[in-house]
Amino acid sequence: MSLDLSKNRAEEFRGKSYKHFIFPFYFNNIDLLSAEKTRVVYGGRGCGKTMLMEYFSYRSQFNNNSLNTNQEIPSIGIYWRADRSFSSLMMGRGKEEYEWAGAFQHHLSLSFAKEILASLKTIAHSSHSGLNMNDLNDINFSKLKAYDESIPGDLEGLSEHLEDQTIIFDSWLSNIYKKEEPIFFSGWNFISHFIELIRSSLKPLSETCFYILVDEYENLNRYQAEIINQYIKFSKNPLIFHISMKRNGFITQKATDSDNISRNHDYKDFDIEKLQYDNFEVFAAEILLNENIKQKEPLTVDGLAYDKIKEGVLTNKSRMNERLDQEYITSLKKIQNSIFAKESRKEQADNYIQKYGDRLKKKVSLRLKHLGYARLTDQMWDSNKSQAMIVLHALLSRNTINVEAIHQEFLKYKKGESSNFTGWIHTNFVGCYLSLFSSSTKTCPIYSGFENFTKIAAGNMRHFLGLANEALRTNESVNDRSFPVPIQVQCISALNMSDSYLNEIKSLGDYGHLMHSFTLKLGLLFNLAHKRASQSEPEQTHFSFPGGIDALTLPQQKLFRELVKYTVLIESNESKTKNKQVNMYEYRLNPIYSPSFMISYRKIRKLSLQIEDVSIMLDETKSQEFLNLKTRFERKWDAESTFELDLFHGS
Known part of the structure; x- marks a missing residue:
């Protein structure tokens, strides 16, 4: 079965929104009528x-x-x-x-x-x-x-x-x-x-x-x-x-x-x-199940959460506390995972090594040979330790590399002993995994699973429902309507919706085409950062620049504020600085665009840009200056992007 989630805007229920209103968890904090x-x-x-x-x-x-x-x-x-x-x-x-x-x-x-x-x-x-x-x-x-x-x-x-x-x-x-x-x-x-x-x-x-x-x-x-x-x-x-x-x-x-x-x-x-x-994942799950109930032929779903939703718990303000009960939340997650399949990090690594292990082993072998340690290739490669294999090449590509130390840590990891590899995997896996996929395919399992859909949507229900609806619609047409929705179907759907929202930027406000141009340039830089061989700063998805918006020209300030206004960029207080100069804000590329650029949807590490860099990206007449900027980062990171500005899917 499929769910019709195409109506996901209040404007489509004009005058009758109350019939579709589900109490958000913040509702009691809003006092509009008192x-x-x-x-x-x-x-x-x-x-x-x-x-x-x-x-x-x-x-x-x-x-x-x-x-x-x-x-x-x-x-x-x-x-x-x-x-x-x-x-x-x-x-x-x-x-x-x-x-x-x-x-x-x-x-x-x-x-x-x-x-x-x-x-x-x-x-x-x-x-x-x-x-x-x-x-x-x-x-x-x-x-x-x-x-x-x-x-x-x-x-x-x-x-x-x-x-x-x-x-x-x-x-x-x-x-x-x-x-x-x-x-x-x-x-x-x-x-x-x-x-x-x-x-x-x-x-x-x-x-x-x-x-x-x-x-x-x-x-x-x-x-x-x-x-x-x-x-x-x-x-x-x-x-x-x-x-x-x-x-x-x-x-x-x-x-x-x-x-x-x-x-x-x-x-x-x-x-x-x-x-x-904080409660968006729960709220999104509730919205999805509630939509299922309204279908003529709803999906067959069982569980405590579903029973409560059928009873009307979502539309009863006095029952909001029930929705934060751990048993209810556990039931919600179980139901959603039965609809949207998800791979664990280990499963992702196992599947990649099974398909592309020989290719990755060759990269590791060439790197060890370059470092003068070709003899260690067989000792440091073990397909059964797939997550370690995913991050190994990045570890061997760092300037502070000590091959012998990595070798010893890997031997301890293979034996199940305490090893730095556990921390290296935790810190570097997503960045390394993405860098491998951006070289080989335009879809990646990291964008699949209900929980990941909510993170890509980043608190925006319209984006979440768009992702879910596209996955369910595609599943109905290619998978004979069986569940859970396969990983590959979810990946394709996430990319399609990401491309759609990326292209939609052109129609936003009075500066849509300029915002779209900026987004392509910024996404390309983040993609480039994700392809850095060493992954020394993995998952860079947000940035800051000295002086902030006030350091830009007045026209550029106006354009930049439009990017924040339409949530192309998500503004937040700067969390960390590496020097005494404090920037007021940092800016995250909206995660909904992450599948299009094959970058992480998580806010992990920041890219520090100069005011000149941001100025160049905001100015569509400075094409050559941007190519020079791109070349500078390619040399700095020893990386090369596979994306070209005129080769985005429909962009």
């Missing part, structure tokens, strides 16, 4: 920002499955998504920014007012016993005539009027020099008065706080962001604005009063990818 000031939720594409924001909206709060008999309603969430194409209509075209600011605030007034009325109707038609349609019909909205004499005083009349005004505004926006400009409502003041009128008219809402949940804040233009920032500064009960955005999503920290909003003083932020990282 906060006393703004919350900023951020993370990469596909990490669940939109699903979270929509869950806190009234459509989820007061759906017919949410029984609520309380008379009072402490909070109502109003979801609003910033539409980039629509926002871009409100700029330029011969009008000053202040004129467009009035139009934008009118647009917000109409959008929020319509949603607030819709929320009241939803509550009245829900199982909530404190409010009904008769209560709503008794509200007198005549006080709003101060903004526009044509505003009706009754509920249905006002609802129709707001819809009509929206159509009039949209028509004017498309014909700003052909149609008369409508009367603009004043944004914050209009909505504040609107809310106060409702609170004073409805006893169950007399203490209600309305939370405006602004999604995809980064889609706003600068002056629009300044308006929302001003609303953030104004935020307090009964009207508080929350926003969600990608990293580096703040277009500006400036508000319309020229002051800046500031973290902690004006808002508190949450990085939801970091919040869910």
Whole structure:
């Protein structure tokens, strides 16, 4: 059987996200409907920002499955998504920014007012016993005539009027020099008065706080962001604005009063990818099994975890602790391993030696001959000690090599005695293994297995579901739908999805092609580092450079921040430095691209670059300079990459 995991974005469940919402483990740390000031939720594409924001909206709060008999309603969430194409209509075209600011605030007034009325109707038609349609019909909205004499005083009349005004505004926006400009409502003041009128008219809402949940804040233009920032500064009960955005999503920290909003003083932020990282493997397994349950012909699965998921443990906030029980987690892992096969490090080594052992033995023999120890080849080669054979050539390629010492350590290792080979294998196996595969094939078993899929996804559910769906789809077409999914099928699927996400960079934002070019260059350097014969610093997948972003030119800074914004690069505080100069941040190439470049998905060692190196990679006009940079590292590492920039799969 296969699972249809193709729907993995909240946008595909617009307005019905609550039906698909599974409580993430960080949920109790997010206080969007009780906060006393703004919350900023951020993370990469596909990490669940939109699903979270929509869950806190009234459509989820007061759906017919949410029984609520309380008379009072402490909070109502109003979801609003910033539409980039629509926002871009409100700029330029011969009008000053202040004129467009009035139009934008009118647009917000109409959008929020319509949603607030819709929320009241939803509550009245829900199982909530404190409010009904008769209560709503008794509200007198005549006080709003101060903004526009044509505003009706009754509920249905006002609802129709707001819809009509929206159509009039949209028509004017498309014909700003052909149609008369409508009367603009004043944004914050209009909505504040609107809310106060409702609170004073409805006893169950007399203490209600309305939370405006602004999604995809980064889609706003600068002056629009300044308006929302001003609303953030104004935020307090009964009207508080929350926003969600990608990293580096703040277009500006400036508000319309020229002051800046500031973290902690004006808002508190949450990085939801970091919040869910520690439990991501469990969460991903739950999502996958939950999707299986919804299929017409689900996979045959048994186990404690599956039984609990069928009981609804994922959608019951009060049962979240059950999901951290060790017996439950063990059951989850057992089920996932039955779907996605995985090889142990020993099995990987055994299989490689079985297929390519003669080739690797020849490399070891030539190296020993070069060092003057050809006589030791037979003594230092043992196919039964496959993991040691994988790392042996790298050990013999190091400048500080002592062949006799390695020989003695290997003899002890063969006898099962305490040996440095145990540590050498632990430290060097993955890097050495990858270097061998990048020379012979474009797929590698290191990218297979459920646990490895979650690490390649690095906390991003969209990426994980993409990997899982591709593996299951491919398995159905080539493996007669039997399970577990074979290693080779998983490897091919991981490469296909990695290539797809790599190619997708071109379509991200305004600098997609420049970001794609940078990613290819950086990936090539990391691939080159992985091919270093000595593997003295294996698994280099992140980098830093002196001075950080501020040392770049302004255009380069903007491009670099876009790379972080779209999570092509993952920014973190620098963990280690080899000198007194401390760099604030280090940057990891998103692991989802690791199969494309045949590099490790783990964050193990850092590559220290110079500001000039980063500058060259950011500048697409400096092709020759990059080739010179590549040559410099080839000589430094005594390595040669098999990748060429124009030979990526579909890139």
